[in-house]
Amino acid sequence: MTTKNRETSETPNQQGDAADTSLVPRDPLTGDAILPRTQPGYYAGFTTLSQQSFWDAATRKVIDKRVNHQPPIRFFNPTEASFWTTVFDHLIPQTDRTPDHRIAILPTLDERLYHDRTNGYRYEDMPHDREAYHLAFDAINQEARSEYRADFISLPYLQQDLVLKTLHDGEPKAAPEIWKQMSVHRFWLLLIGDAIDIYYAHPWAWDEIGFGGPAYPRAYIRLERGEPEPWEAEEQRYDWVAPDHAVSGEIEATHEFYLESVQHRSHRRKHERLP
Amino acid sequence: MKKPLLGSFEPPAAGNKHMLGALQHIHLPMRRFKELEEVDYVIVGVGSAGGVLLQRLARAGFNVVGLEAGPFWDTERDWVSDEAGSHDLYWEDPRVTGGTDPLAFGSNNCGKGVGGGSVHWAAFTPRLHPSDFEIYTRDGVGTDWPITYEEIRPYYEQLELEMPVAGPAYYPWGHPHGYPYGPHPMGGVGNALIRGCSALDIPVCIGGPVAILSGSHGDRPHCIYRGFCIQGCKVGAKASTLITHVPDALHSGAEIRDNSMAARVSLGKDGRVNGVHYFDKDGREHFQRAKSVILCGYAIETPRLLLNSACPGFELGLANSSDTVGRYLMAQAGTVVLGRFDQLVRMYKAPPAHALTEEFYETDPKNDFARGFAIQTVGPLPAAFGKQMVSAKKAWGWGLRREMMDYNHWASFGLLGEILPWPENRVTLADEKDRFGLPIAHVSFNLHENDKRLIKAATQKTIEVMHAAGATEVVHEARYAHLVGAARMGSDPRTSVVDKFGRSHDIANLFICDGSIMPTQGSANPGLTIQALAARTADYLISQARTIFTGSKRDMTTPPIRRELAPPDTWGKGVPRFTHLLSAGR
Numbered sequence: 001m002t003t004k005n006r007e008t009s010e011t012p013n014q015q016g017d018a019a020d021t022s023l024v025p026r027d028p029l030t031g032d033a034i035l036p037r038t039q040p041g042y043y044a045g046f047t048t049l050s051q052q053s054f055w056d057a058a059t060r061k062v063i064d065k066r067v068n069h070q071p072p073i074r075f076f077n078p079t080e081a082s083f084w085t086t087v088f089d090h091l092i093p094q095t096d097r098t099p100d101h102r103i104a105i106l107p108t109l110d111e112r113l114y115h116d117r118t119n120g121y122r123y124e125d126m127p128h129d130r131e132a133y134h135l136a137f138d139a140i141n142q143e144a145r146s147e148y149r150a151d152f153i154s155l156p157y158l159q160q161d162l163v164l165k166t167l168h169d170g171e172p173k174a175a176p177e178i179w180k181q182m183s184v185h186r187f188w189l190l191l192i193g194d195a196i197d198i199y200y201a202h203p204w205a206w207d208e209i210g211f212g213g214p215a216y217p218r219a220y221i222r223l224e225r226g227e228p229e230p231w232e233a234e235e236q237r238y239d240w241v242a243p244d245h246a247v248s249g250e251i252e253a254t255h256e257f258y259l260e261s262v263q264h265r266s267h268r269r270k271h272e273r274l275p
Numbered sequence: 276m277k278k279p280l281l282g283s284f285e286p287p288a289a290g291n292k293h294m295l296g297a298l299q300h301i302h303l304p305m306r307r308f309k310e311l312e313e314v315d316y317v318i319v320g321v322g323s324a325g326g327v328l329l330q331r332l333a334r335a336g337f338n339v340v341g342l343e344a345g346p347f348w349d350t351e352r353d354w355v356s357d358e359a360g361s362h363d364l365y366w367e368d369p370r371v372t373g374g375t376d377p378l379a380f381g382s383n384n385c386g387k388g389v390g391g392g393s394v395h396w397a398a399f400t401p402r403l404h405p406s407d408f409e410i411y412t413r414d415g416v417g418t419d420w421p422i423t424y425e426e427i428r429p430y431y432e433q434l435e436l437e438m439p440v441a442g443p444a445y446y447p448w449g450h451p452h453g454y455p456y457g458p459h460p461m462g463g464v465g466n467a468l469i470r471g472c473s474a475l476d477i478p479v480c481i482g483g484p485v486a487i488l489s490g491s492h493g494d495r496p497h498c499i500y501r502g503f504c505i506q507g508c509k510v511g512a513k514a515s516t517l518i519t520h521v522p523d524a525l526h527s528g529a530e531i532r533d534n535s536m537a538a539r540v541s542l543g544k545d546g547r548v549n550g551v552h553y554f555d556k557d558g559r560e561h562f563q564r565a566k567s568v569i570l571c572g573y574a575i576e577t578p579r580l581l582l583n584s585a586c587p588g589f590e591l592g593l594a595n596s597s598d599t600v601g602r603y604l605m606a607q608a609g610t611v612v613l614g615r616f617d618q619l620v621r622m623y624k625a626p627p628a629h630a631l632t633e634e635f636y637e638t639d640p641k642n643d644f645a646r647g648f649a650i651q652t653v654g655p656l657p658a659a660f661g662k663q664m665v666s667a668k669k670a671w672g673w674g675l676r677r678e679m680m681d682y683n684h685w686a687s688f689g690l691l692g693e694i695l696p697w698p699e700n701r702v703t704l705a706d707e708k709d710r711f712g713l714p715i716a717h718v719s720f721n722l723h724e725n726d727k728r729l730i731k732a733a734t735q736k737t738i739e740v741m742h743a744a745g746a747t748e749v750v751h752e753a754r755y756a757h758l759v760g761a762a763r764m765g766s767d768p769r770t771s772v773v774d775k776f777g778r779s780h781d782i783a784n785l786f787i788c789d790g791s792i793m794p795t796q797g798s799a800n801p802g803l804t805i806q807a808l809a810a811r812t813a814d815y816l817i818s819q820a821r822t823i824f825t826g827s828k829r830d831m832t833t834p835p836i837r838r839e840l841a842p843p844d845t846w847g848k849g850v851p852r853f854t855h856l857l858s859a860g861r
Contacts, residue, residue, distance in 0.1 A: 058352055062357055063360075091671055091672060092676065117367070119380075120367035120369075120380045122370070123377055124717070193662055205657070212621075215500075215502070216509050220624040220625070223460055223461065223462040225463065226620045226683060243673070248673045249672070251669065251678070255750065259376060260376065261375060
C-alpha cells in the first residue's frame with residue numbers, strides 16, 4: 001500500500017513531531033506516553049483490506065481509489081491547504097498513528113469543493129460550502145490574532161486547539177462581521193462532518209473501530225451478541241487519555257435538548273430548552 | 276487473520292463472476308416512443324410511486340413514458356458497499372432549507388435515479404392506522420383524509436405481497452394483520468429493543484415488517500445481512516421499484532427515459548395539460564407530448580415543478596388556484612437514541628430496519644399532546660454514527676476518536692413521531708437556479724407546540740427503553756425522517772391540490788401521485804403507503820379508461836382492485852388476515 005497520505009507539517013508544534021509526548025495520548029495509570037502505532041484502537045491485527053478479494057469489483061475499485069490514489073489539490077491555494085490540514089489535525093488528531101499510517105483529509109475535501117459537490121441542501125443562514133470555507137479561514141485567523149497575536153498556523157498546538165474550541169462552543173469572539181454571514185454551529189457541523197466523512201471512509205479507520213466493512217457478496221453470518229465473523233477480530237481494550245496539550249478530550253452530553261435546531265448550539269443558551 | 280468457517284473461501288474469479296442473484300442486470304429490450312408521438316401518460320419521476328404506476332399502466336395496455344431525473348442503475352456496476360461512495364443515489368442538486376427548524380435533505384430522504392427513494396430506504400413498511408385517516412375528527416388536529424383505512428387496505432395487502440414484506444404472522448397494532456414472509460433473524464440492535472421493551476412490558480414486533488426478503492422470491496435472493504440497506508441493496512433482497520415493478524413495466528412496453536429532468540408541465544389553450552418539457556443529460560431541451568401527465572417527483576420536486584410551471588391563468592403555479600401547492604409539508608420526528616452497552620453489539624450487521632413497537636402510536640389522553648410515535652431500530656454506519664456523536668455529545672478531536680473506537684458497543688433506536696401539517700411549512704422557489712436554469716426549491720419548516728411536546732415525550736420514552744435494555748450510557752441526536760405533504764389530497768378544492776384519486780382539482784388530466792398528496796402522515800414510514808396509493812390511482816385511471824384523455828367529468832366511484840395487474844408471481848399467495856379484529860379494536 002502506498003501511503004503518501006499527509007504532508008507532515010513543517011512547523012515543530014505540529015503533530016508530525018511524535019517525539020513531543022505532550023501531543024500523544026497517555027496511559028492513565030502510569031502517565032506514560034503511548035507511542036504511535038500503525039493501528040490504534042482495540043482490534044489489533046484486524047484489516048478489512050485483507051478481505052478485498054471477497055468484495056465485489058465496484059466496491060474494490062472505489063476503495064482502491066480512496067486508499068491509493070489521492071486527488072490533487074485544486075481548490076485551495078497552498079496557504080489555505082496547509083491551514084486546513086492543520087485544522088484537521090485538531091478535529092481528527094492522529095498523533096497516535098505512525099506518520100505513514102495517517103489518513104489524509106484535505107485532498108478529499110478539496111476534491112469535493114473543486115467539483116462543487118454538496119449534500120443536496122444549504123441552510124438559509126449559510127453561504128455556499130466553498131464560500132463558507134473561505135470565510136472561516138479569515139474568521140479563524142482573526143480569532144487567533146485577537147486572542148494570541150499570531151496567525152492560527154503559527155500558534156502552538158494547545159492554543160490552536162483553544163481557538164477551534166471557540167467554534168465548537170459556538171462562541172468565537174473575533175470576526176463578528178463574518179459570523180453574521182454564517183451560523184457558527186452550522187459551519188462547525190459542516191467542518192467536522194467533512195472530517196468524519198473522509199476519515200471514517202478509510203479502511204484503516206474501519207480497522208481502528210472494528211467495523212467489518214463491505215460484505216457483499218460474502219455476507220455476515222454472526223448477527224447475535226456482537227460476535228465477530230471468523231475473519232473479524234476480538235476486541236482487546238486498553239486505557240488511554242487524550243494528550244496533555246489538547247482540550248478536545250472532554251465530552252459534554254446534550255441531554256436536555258430535544259430539537260435539532262438547538263441541540264448543536266452552545267450549552268449556555270438554556271432559554272432555548274424546552275420546558 | 277483467521278480463516279472463515281470451514282476453511283477459506285475461494286476468492287472470486289477475475290471479472291467478478293461471484294455475485295448473487297439474477298436481477299443484477301436488467302436486459303430487456305425497451306420500447307422507445309418518439310417525442311412527437313402523443314403518448315397516453317407521461318410520468319415524472321420513476322421512484323416508489325412512479326415505478327408502480329408505470330408498471331400498472333403499461334400492463335393495462337397504455338402507452339406510457341417515465342421521465343427520471345437520475346440514471347437507470349446497473350446495480351452490480353454502479354452500487355458499492357460503501358457509505359461514502361453512495362452519494363449518487365441521493366438527490367443532491369441544490370436546495371435551500373430554512374425556518375426555525377430546518378430540514379436536512381439529500382441522503383436523509385431524497386432519491387435520484389430509477390427506483391428513486393425506494394433504492395435507499397431502510398424498507399420499514401408499517402401501515403398507517405385506521406385512526407390516521409381521521410385525526411381531525413378524533414383529535415381536532417391536522418385534517419382528515421378524503422378516504423378511509425378500508426379504502427386503502429386492499430392495496431396495503433396487495434403491495435405487501437408484491438414487495439414482498441417480511442414480518443410476524445400477527446402484527447397487533449392499528450388494523451391487526453400478518454405478513455407473507457417470515458421475520459428476519461435478530462441482530463444486536465433488534466435484540467436490545469426486545470430486551471428494553473420486554474423489561475418495561477411494552478409489546479414489540481421483531482424481524483419486520485420490512486420489505487427485505489427473508490426467503491428467496493422468484494429470481495431474487497434473500498438478505499445476506501451485510502447492513503448497507505440505505506446505500507442501495509446490491510443483493511437484490513430489499514424491495515425497490517427498480518427490481519419489483521420496473522422490469523415488468525419494461526416487459527409490458529413502458530419506456531423509461533433516464534437522466535431526464537422535467538422543467539415545466541405544458542398547459543394547452545383548452546385548459547388541459549399536453550406534455551412535459553424536460554432537459555436531457557447534456558442540457559438539451561425536449562418536449563414529450565401526452566394525453567395526461569402524472570407527477571411522481573416526491574414532496575419537494577413535485578411542488579417545485581408545479582411552481583416552475585406557472586403560466587397565464589395559473590400565476591401562482593400550475594394547479595394552484597387554492598394556494599396549497601407547496602404547503603403542509605411534513606417530516607417525521609426521527610430522533611436517534613443511542614445506548615452504550617458493556618457487551619459488543621456490532622450494529623453494522625443485519626438490516627437497520629429490524630424491530631419496532633407502535634404501542635405509543637395513538638393519541639393518549641394522559642399526554643399533553645395529540646397523536647403519538649413509534650420506536651424502531653436503526654443501525655448507523657461509522658460516518659453517520661460519528662456525526663451523531665457530534666450532536667449528542669459535542670464530541671470532536673480526541674473525544675470523537677475515543678467515542679468512535681467504541682462504535683461496536685453502541686445500539687441505536689429511532690423514534691418516529693407524527694408532526695402535524697401546518698400551512699407555513701412549505702416549498703417555495705428560491706432566487707437561485709440549478710444547472711438547467713430552473714429556480715431551486717426553498718423549504719421552510721417550523722415546529723409547533725404539539726410537535727415539540729410529542730418529540731420530547733417520545734425521546735424520553737425511547738431513552739427509558741434503551742436504559743431498560745441494559746445500556747450504561749444513553750444519549751440522543753435530534754433529527755427528522757421522511758417527507759410528505761406539499762400537494763395534499765382532499766375533498767375541498769379550496770384547501771387541497773388533488774382529489775382522493777390524485778387528480779388535480781384545477782386540471783382534469785393532471786394527476787399527482789407520490790408522498791406529497793398525503794394530508795397527514797401518522798407515525799409509520801411512508802414508503803408502503805406511497806406505493807399503495809399509486810396502485811390505487813392506477814386502478815382508477817384504468818377503470819376510467821380513455822375518458823381522462825378527453826373529458827373533464829370527475830367520476831368519484833372507487834374502482835375495484837385489479838390484482839391481475841400485479842407483476843407476475845406476486846399475488847394469490849396466502850396471507851393471514853385478522854379482519855374480525857378491526858371493529859373490535861385492541
